[in-house]
Amino acid sequence: MDTSFPFADWFRSSSTYIDAHRGRTFVVLIEGEGLEAERRAPLIQDLALLHTLGVRLVLVFGARTQVRRALAQARVEPRRHQGRFVVDEQAMTIIEREISALRLAIEARLSPGLSNTPLHGVEINAISGNLVMARPLGIREGVDFLRGGEVRRVRTAAIRNLLDQRSLVVLPPLGYSSTGEVFDIDAADIARHAAVSLVADKLIILGHARGLYDAQGGLLRQLSPGEAQGLVCDDDGELAEHVHIACTAARQGVARTHLLSWRDRDALLAELFTRDGVGTMITRERYEQLRTARIDDIGGLQELLRPLEERGMLVARSRERLEQEIDDYVVIERDGMVIGCAALYAYPEAACGELACVAVHGSYRGSDRGSTLLAEVEKRARAAGLEQLFALTTHTLHWFLEHDFTLADLEALPRRRRECYNLQRNSRVLIKALAAA
Template sequence: MDISFPFADWFRNSSTYIDAHRGRTFVVLIEGEGLTPERRAPLIQDLALLHVLGVRLVLVFGVRAQVREALTDAGLTPQRHQGRFVVDDACMSLIEREASTLRLAIEARLSPGLSNTPLHGVEINAISGNLVMAKPLGIREGVDFLRAGEVRRVRRDAIRTLLDQRSLVVLPPLGYSSTGEVFDLDAADIARHTAIALEADKLIIVGRARGLHNLQGRLMRQPSLKEAQSMVREYDDTELAEHVHIACDAARQGVGRTHLISWQDRDALLAELFTRDGVGTMITRERYEQLRGARLDDIGGLLELLRPLEERGMLVARSRERLEQEIDDYVVIERDGMVIGCAALHSYPEARSAELACVAVHTSYRGGERGDLLLEGVEQRARDQGLEALFALTTHTLHWFLERGFVQAGLDALPERRRQHYNPQRNSRVLLKTLSTSGALKTGV
C-alpha cells in the first residue's frame, strides 16, 4: 500500500523558491507582539531554516508591546507627541532592559544544542552590535523628545561583512550616537533604512495585520504603490499604515519586494516565501513597464504585437473590429508608450470560469517575468469577478501553462458556450486552473 505525506509534495514544489532565495539578502522586521514567549519559537525556527537554506538574513525586532507592559508595571505614563514617546532616563532604562532581554532570548533560541527543537545541532552565529547610528529627534513644536531618536545611518559595510561570514545579524530598536549616547528608535524605520542601504532583495514585515485588504475584504496580493497608499487610508490601524508607508518608500528606493504578513499566522513566513500563492501582501517598486487595462488607442499596438504570432499559427487571427469589441477584456504591458505584452480574460459567469487568451509578449522582451505578470493580472481580474477557474487553449505553449499550475483537461471542462466554438482542426490542448481565494499568483520569488 502506497503511503503519501502531504509535506513531501509541498517540499518538492518549494525547490524553485529554495534555489531562487539562496544567496539573497532579506531584512525581516518582527514587531514585539510576534516575539512574546508563547509566539517566538516557530518564527525563530523559520528564520533559522532560511539561514540554513542560504538566505542572508538581517532580523530587526520591535519591543513596543513589551515596553508598554513594563511601563504599566512601573506606573509610568510618558508623554506622547507626534506618535512617539518622550523618552526620559527612567523610560529609556526600561526600553534598554526590554530590548536586551528580547535580544538575549532570540540569540538563545538560535543557539545550537536544543535537543527538543528542530534547531538541534545547527550552529548559527547571531551577531548584534553598534550597527545603527542615531541622532536625537530633538525639540519639535516645543517638545523635547530627550532620548527618543531617529536613524542617522546604518553601517552597511559592517553588516555586509557579517553576512559574508554567514552570520545572522540581529538589530534591536536602539541606535548609538557619535557622542556615545543610546537612543530609542522605531524598529520599522531601522528595517527600512537597513533594507535600502543593503539594497535588499526582500523586506519582510511581520506585524498584526494579515496583509492589505480591499473594501470587499479580499487580500490585495500585489497592489501598486498608489493603490496601497490609497487603501491604507481606509484603515484605522496605525501599525499597518506605518508598515505600508515603509514598504512603499523601500520600493521607491530600490528594495526588490516588501512582504506584509502576520505573526497571527504561525506558518506565514514559510507560506509566503515557498508557495505559489502567498498569504500576505507584496509591494514592489514601480516599474518602468506598466501593467494596465487596455484602451481603444492600444488597438494599433495590439495588432502589431499579435501579427507575428498569428502568422506562425500560434494565435487565432483577431481583426481590428474584434479587438475593439473586446478591448475591455484585455490587459497590456506598456513600456515607454509601446505595447510589449497583452493577455485577455473572456468571462463565462454562468460557469464561474473564464478563458485566458491571447497571451503575447514582444519578441524583444521575452525571457523575463512579463508572462507571469500578465497571468497575475488576469487571475486577479478573475477573482475580482468572483470566478473560480481559468481555462486556456494552446497549441504551442503547453509546458508554460503546466509550470504555472494549470493541468490538462478534456473538452468537457469548457463551458458549453465556449465548447460550441472549439475548432477541432487546430486540435488545441485544453488546460484548467482552479483559482485560490487567498490572493493572486505569486510571481517571481
C-alpha cells in the same frame, strides 16, 4: 495502499524557491507582540531554517508591547507627541532593559538546541552591536524628545561583512550617536533603512495584520506603492506605518516588500515557498520602464527638471530646446509619470559624448535609477562608436567619481563644447573611457 505524503509534494514544489532565495539578502521585521514568550519559538525556528538554506538574514525586532507593559508596571507614563514617546532617563532605563532581555531571548533561541528540538546541531552566529547610528529627534513643536531618536544611517559595510561571514545580524530598536549616547528608535524605520542601504532583495514585515484587503474582503496579493497607500489611513495605526515603510522602501530600490501576520504560524515559509503566498506583496517593478523620450514627455521633463534648475544644479532648458533635443534623451517612466532622465550629446569628430541632464524625481532617489540611466547612455554611446563620455557638474562630483569618471582639465573637452563652456558656473569636468561592447 496510498503511501504518498502531502509534505513530499510540497517539498518538491518548493525546490525552485529554495534555489532562488539562496544568497539573497532579506531584512525581516518582527514586531514585539509577535515575539512574546509563547509565540517566538516557531518564528525563530523558521528564520533559522532560512539561514541554513543560504538566505542572508537581517532580523530587526520591535519591543513596543514589552516596553509598554514594563512602563505600566513601573507606573511610568511618558508623554506622547506626534505618535512617539518623550523618552526621559527613567523611561530609557526601562526601554534598554526590556530590549536587552528580548535580544538575549532571541539569541538564546538561535543557539544550538537539544537532540529533540528543530535547531539540534545547527550553529548560527547571531550578531548584534552598534550597527545603527542615530540622531536625536530634538525639539519639535516646542517638545524635546530627549532620548527619543531617529536613524541617521546603518553601518552597511559592517553588516555586509557579517553576512559574508554567514552570520545572522540582529538589529534591536536602538541607535547610537557620535557623541556616545543611546537613543530609542522605531524598529520599522531601522528595517527600512537597512533594506534600502543593503539593497535587500526582500523586506518582510510581520505585524498584527495579514495584509491589505479589497472592498469585498479579499486579500490583495500584489500592489504598487500608489495602490497600497490608497488603502490605508493614519487611523490604521501599525498597519499604516508598515504600509508607509513598505512603499517608501519600494520607491528607494527594494524590489519586494511582504506584509504578513505573526498570528499565522506558517506565514513566513508559506509566503516564501509557495506560488501564491499568504500576504500582500508591494513591489516597485510593475509600472516602470526605461525608453527613448518622446515629444509628449516634454511636460513631464519640465516638471522633473524645474526644481533642479531653480537650485542651480542644472542649466535651465526651454521647451523649445527640449523639443529640438528630445531624441537625445532617455527617460524612466513610472505609471505614466517621468521620474528620471538623462541626455547624450554626441561629438563624433572627437569620438566622445556628453552625459547631461541626469535627474531622478525626489520621491525616487536613493535607489539605482541614476546608475540605470548612466548604463543606458553608455550603451547608446558605444553603439554610436563613441570612445568616452564627459560630464560637467557643480553639485554631484562624488556621484560621477563613484561611477568611474575621473577629473579632467577644460582642455579635455571637444573644441565645440569648450567654446560654449560657461565660466561663471565653473563646472567640474569629468571623463570616463568606454569599454568596447
